[in-house]
Amino acid sequence: MDDDEGFRQFVRDQWAPLVRTAYLLTGDRGTAEDLVQAALEKTHRRWERIDTPSVYVRRAMVNTASSWWRRRRPLEVPLLASDSPVRGDAFVQIEQRQQLLVALRRLPPRTQAVLVLRYFEDLSEADTATVLGCSIGSVKSQASRGLARLRLDFADEAPAQLQEEPC
Template sequence: MKRPEEDEDGFRALVQQEWVSLTRTAFLLTGDRDYAEDLVQAALEKTHRRWGSVAHLDSPRAYVRRVMINTATSWRRRRSFGELPQEPTEAVYLPGGFEQVEQRQQLLAALQLLPPKMRAVLVLSYFEDLPDQQIAEAMGSSVATVKSQRSRGLGRLREQIGVSPLFDTAVQEG
């Protein structure tokens, strides 16, 4: 059995290795950098409390990801301070290299309009590049639900942004 300080070293290593990736995923789930950092910290705090059992899992990162998704979903349900996401702005042609930046901004705004679990499926599919089975495990659902949520989520994004080759490229590039 590991000594407590060895368990702490394992947790510290997880945080150091995964912080950037977890923060990126949290940003895509929340749409706000401050909320994203709060979400990662909350998920890591919950994980740390159970680290003795989590450290022995095949993928502690997958556990943290699931905690993040559940926490983001519960935060969204509890949000009662009246914040509403803004509708995506109409695309404006900007000469030069700004079109891709504008497209990404529209994509991020459109993601925020999706329900939390649908957004999580899209983020884990296209930005984390996870297979359906791992997404289903992270979401606590079936592979069929993941596929259905992804299909409906992409449909809603296409309705909001419009179908264009740039949209598909922005989704694929993450």
């Protein structure tokens, strides 16, 4: 199998998981697809020299997303409380997923990347550290702080949910 065919096969096999990861990093389907395409473009340029393409492309995604966050940060507008999803309807699972994504967006980009790679991509601490180019201890501390922040965010929302739901 030549290099181009190997790359095509990699893209076919990894497209869906990469878009899922990118969506968790960006929060928007279109932006996620753009992020995957940008990372795959960088990967294709060095394809014959890459030993572990899945690690390389995920690192490229995290780095590209980080540079996008830095450039776009002043343009982002935080969600208002009135923009949050309506509580008490039949779609509790979808609502909780949306709340998780909103809470994830509030975290620093590096912490988001650690949580996405560790818990959504199910990578080990060592693999996450490899993708992010940092130490395992850094991954552990970022994950711990991120999870603590998410727990705090959801603990703050729990009393409000109990008050709004009728008996």
